[in-house]
Amino acid sequence: xxxxxxxxxxxxxxIQRVLGVLTMLALAQHFLxxxxxxxxxxxxxxxxxxxxxxxxxxxxxxxxxPLKLGYFxxxxxxxxxxxxxxxxxxxxxxxxxxxxxxxxxxxxNSYSKPFKLLGYTVSLVLVCPLALKLVF
Numbered sequence: 001x002x003x004x005x006x007x008x009x010x011x012x013x014x015i016q017r018v019l020g021v022l023t024m025l026a027l028a029q030h031f032l033x034x035x036x037x038x039x040x041x042x043x044x045x046x047x048x049x050x051x052x053x054x055x056x057x058x059x060x061x062x063x064x065x066p067l068k069l070g071y072f073x074x075x076x077x078x079x080x081x082x083x084x085x086x087x088x089x090x091x092x093x094x095x096x097x098x099x100x101x102x103x104x105x106x107x108x109n110s111y112s113k114p115f116k117l118l119g120y121t122v123s124l125v126l127v128c129p130l131a132l133k134l135v136f
Contacts, residue, residue, distance in 0.1 A: 047104035048090045056085045 060081045093099045097107050
């Protein structure tokens with residue numbers, strides 16, 4: 001059945017949600033549109049965080065769950081542990097130039113063409129089993 005008041009309120013609620021997101025984006029564009037050295041570094045860490053945080057979070061939850069630490073301590077340890085483990089992994093991997101591309105960090109040095117080809121070949125060999133498993 002078509003219920004007009006419910007439809008109107010749902011539509012208004014969804015419009016309000018979209019406008020809220022657009023407002024946050026507009027405020028960020030207005031107030032956070034500047035260049036600094038630390039902002040460049042932080043922007044380069046966004047993608048590694050996106051890649052690593054969920055895996056680290058699930059591993060920590062799996063490890064901490066049998067300990068039954070409570071409703072306050074366990075989530076606190078999961079959040080702090082996720083940030084700490086992610087930070088250590090990111091800092092170590094960004095220092096080793098050849099490991100950077102595995103978590104989405106650009107290589108700092110420019111390498112010769114044969115070395116780049118070797119890197120692409122190794123990456124392809126490492127990704128192929130996963131790709132084949134996903135497809136088949």
